[in-house]
Amino acid sequence: MDSLIQNISATDTSEAVQEEIFSIIDLMTSGGTGGNIIMSVLVILSIFSIYILIERISSLNKAKKGNPDFISKINTLVNNNKFSEAISICKEEDSTISRMIEKGLKRNGKPFNEIHSAMENQGKLEVNKLEYNLTNLATISGAAPMIGFLGTVIGMILAFHDMASAGGNVDVELLSKGIYTAMITTVAGLIVGIISYISYNFLLSKIDKIVFTMESASSEFLDNLQ
Structure with missing residues (x-):
């Protein structure tokens, strides 16, 4: 008897939920x-x-992902004049930061202002990608x-x-x-x-x-x- 009452109660609850869902859908489409x-x-x-x-x-x-020691490795290679190896690491890292640093490394031997400008421009491009949509x-x-x-x-x-x-x-x-x-x-x-x-x-x-x-x-x- 108790199970019968529970089944009837469950059925009534299910029907009430279905009616509520249908009423919301009807309301949204009745305009x-x-x-x-x-x-x-x-x-x-x-x-x-x-x-x-x-x-x-x-x-x-x-x-956001990247090697936390990336900049330290790059600076160590730069201090040892290993620019080609530093550029290779940047290509392998392939992140927003590495692409920006790579731009600066490729300007090796140029005036400091030119290196800074190249990195700044690359940084703007990377931010623009991040802000897509x-x-x-x-x-x-x-x-x-x-x-x-x-x-x-x-x-x-x-x-x-x-x-x-x-x-x-x-x-x-x-x-x-x-x-x-x-x-x-x-x-x-x-x-x-x-x-x-x-x-x-x-x-x-x-x-x-x-x-x-x-x-x-x-x-x-x-x-x-x-």
Whole structure:
């Protein structure tokens, strides 16, 4: 008997969850053609922002990896005038720092200012690679809430248009449902915008740490050359 009651309770719970899921889906897709287009755009933006986050985290983690003794080895080789061997180690390391140092090593014998300038230019290129797609993420964080609000405005206009068309026979329940449905695009837009904004700042903080490491390595290398 107890098992029967438990099975009935579990079935009721499962059905309640399914009804809740279906009601949310129905709510998201019941905004008419205009609302559905807005929701589709927001879904695409959310997928794109998540892709950028995952791809950038993977790339930045690779950029952070490297031999902690790399600069010490390079400086030791430079002090022993083994520039060719130092360049070979840079090629093997193949990191943001090694590519920047390699640029300086290839300017061996040139004036110090020229070496510094070459490394600085390479450093800017490396930072630009690290910041790939970050502008798109920033754009999504600002555009998504506005797109969601646009969907709400469209929904509100349609709801009040239906009310005006009904004349004196205004169905309050139908009107409130139309307004409620229209508001879902604003919520969706804010969710996508908040996630994108947090992701942008998270990635920016990781890039700042990598840039700091690059600057420290560059200063150590240049100080050894002088």
